[in-house]
Each structure stands twice: as C-alpha cells, then as structure tokens.
Amino acid sequence: xxxxxxxxxxxxxxxxxxxxxxxxxxxxxxxxxxxxxxxxxxxxxxxxxxxxxxxxxxxxxxxxxxxxxxxxxxxxxxxxxxxxxxxxxxxxxxxxxxxxxxx
Numbered sequence: 644x645x646x647x648x649x650x651x652x653x654x655x656x657x658x659x660x661x662x663x664x665x666x667x668x669x670x671x672x673x674x675x676x677x678x679x680x681x682x683x684x685x686x687x688x689x690x691x692x693x694x695x696x697x698x699x700x701x702x703x704x705x706x707x708x709x710x711x712x713x714x715x716x717x718x719x720x721x722x723x724x725x726x727x728x729x730x731x732x733x734x735x736x737x738x739x740x741x742x743x744x745x746x
Contacts, residue, residue, distance in 0.1 A: 644712065644717075644719060645720070646740070648723045650722050651721060652719060656745065657721070657743045657744070658745065658746055660742075661715040661743060663739060663742075664720060664740060664741070665708055666704040666706065666710075666738045666739075667735060668700045669730070669733050670699075671733045701736050701738075704725070704736045704737055708723075708738040708739065712740075712742035716744065717742030717743055718745060719742075719743050720741065721741050722741050723740035
C-alpha cells in the first residue's frame with residue numbers, strides 16, 4: 644500500500660476516494676525506562692529506549708491506518724498526518740489520511 648503525506652501520487656491517478664482513515668496507539672511510561680532516560684539526560688546523549696518506543700508506536704499507528712484503508716477498499720492513503728500527544732504520562736501517536744484507490 645502506498646502511504647504518502649502528499650495529496651496525490653505522482654504517476655498515479657486517483658480513481659476513488661473512500662474517506663478519512665485513522666490509526667492510534669498509546670504507550671505508557673515505564674518507570675525503569677524513565678529512570679535510565681533521566682540518567683542519560685543528565686550525562687547527555689540520546690535515549691535509545693524512548694526512540695525505540697516512539698518508532699514502534701508510530702509504526703503501529705500507520706499499520707492500523709492502512710488496515711482501515713484496506714477495509715474501505717483503498718489501495719493507498721494520501722495526505723497522511725502524524726500527531727503526537729502526551730496524556731497523563733502516556734504518549735499517544737495518531738496517524739490520519741484519506742483512503743483512495745489508485746491505478
């Protein structure tokens with residue numbers, strides 16, 4: 644499935660619009676990961692644990708969005724937007740776009 648942030652796909656013609664699709668995931672803060680990330684923040688460097696968790700959450704949200712697009716009959720998603728929100732010490736990642744059929 645083609646997934647793009649652009650409103651169209653170069654070289655492909657959109658033949659049908661199926662509607663807005665979304666995918667969401669929420670990851671909770673892990674106390675041990677928080678402690679080690681705090682130490683890393685003090686001494687400098689990047690927090691690999693948080694980067695990995697964020698990447699996993701993003702992939703889950705995108706995958707869920709693609710599944711919904713397939714269920715609607717689409718073979719691509721255009722105009723994709725990723726949003727990140729912190730809610731009560733949890734991170735929510737949401738992906739949204741428009742399910743379409745392309746040639």
